[in-house]
Amino acid sequence: QKEVEQNSGPLSVPEGAIASLNCTYSDRGSQSFFWYRQYSGKSPELIMFIYSNGDKEDGRFTAQLNKASQYVSLLIRDSQPSDSATYLCAVKPAGNQFYFGTGTSLTVIP
Amino acid sequence: DAGVIQSPRHEVTEMGQEVTLRCKPISGHNSLFWYRQTMMRGLELLIYFNNNVPIDDSGMPEDRFSAKMPNASFSTLKIQPSEPRDSAVYFCASSPSGSKYEQFFGPGTRLTVL
Numbered sequence: 001q002k003e004v005e006q007n008s009g010p011l012s013v014p015e016g017a018i019a020s021l022n023c024t025y026s027d028r029g030s031q032s033f034f035w036y037r038q039y040s041g042k043s044p045e046l047i048m049f050i051y052s053n054g055d056k057e058d059g060r061f062t063a064q065l066n067k068a069s070q071y072v073s074l075l076i077r078d079s080q081p082s083d084s085a086t087y088l089c090a091v092k093p094a095g096n097q098f099y100f101g102t103g104t105s106l107t108v109i110p
Numbered sequence: 111d112a113g114v115i116q117s118p119r120h121e122v123t124e125m126g127q128e129v130t131l132r133c134k135p136i137s138g139h140n141s142l143f144w145y146r147q148t149m150m151r152g153l154e155l156l157i158y159f160n161n162n163v164p165i166d167d168s169g170m171p172e173d174r175f176s177a178k179m180p181n182a183s184f185s186t187l188k189i190q191p192s193e194p195r196d197s198a199v200y201f202c203a204s205s206p207s208g209s210k211y212e213q214f215f216g217p218g219t220r221l222t223v224l
Contacts, residue, residue: 031210
């Protein structure tokens with residue numbers, strides 16, 4: 001069983017819609033959760049992190065964490081064509097090791 | 111800070127040749143990670159160092175791959191001999207110690223083995 005699982009997509013949404021990206025993880029001891037965005041040909045860049053159960057909002061992005069269900073999600077409101085990228089979920093148990101999902105490819109259609 | 115620095119950015123070599131990829135982490139970061147990314151397999155962790163000591167090298171595919179971190183500001187990933195299936199983008203990332211810190215990725219080295 002993989003440590004972190006994501007729906008690989010591709011996910012397509014029309015411009016202005018809400019994009020919902022999901023991630024599940026297997027280690028109940030995981031403490032920190034990160035969402036990275038990766039444009040084609042570029043390196044991953046951090047867009048959101050969350051440590052506590054509930055929602056965390058930053059502009060058009062909302063990260064949601066449910067530790068009981070071992071589930072973390074990313075909502076992108078008012079999706080723009082510039083949001084088209086691959087989104088990687090990363091989970092960090094206690095310590096310094098990171099576990100990445102395989103990524104979800106998002107396309108926002110103008 | 112300049113961020114994580116990797117060199118070369120692109121490398122084209124022939125099968126059987128030795129390849130050395132280099133990484134300079136962000137100053138003050140205690141952890142360094144080498145990843146390989148392909149379309150088929152996504153982002154794979156190859157090896158992870160903490161305070162210059164290799165902690166987990168279970169992702170290194172075989173003995174042809176080796177990595178070193180002689181000091182806090184430099185790491186190398188070597189492939190000898192290289193094979194066409196090693197063609198991928200290799201990322202180096204660094205992070206401060208502690209569970210609440212994210213990784214910062216370098217720009218990557220695109221390796222093509224002919």
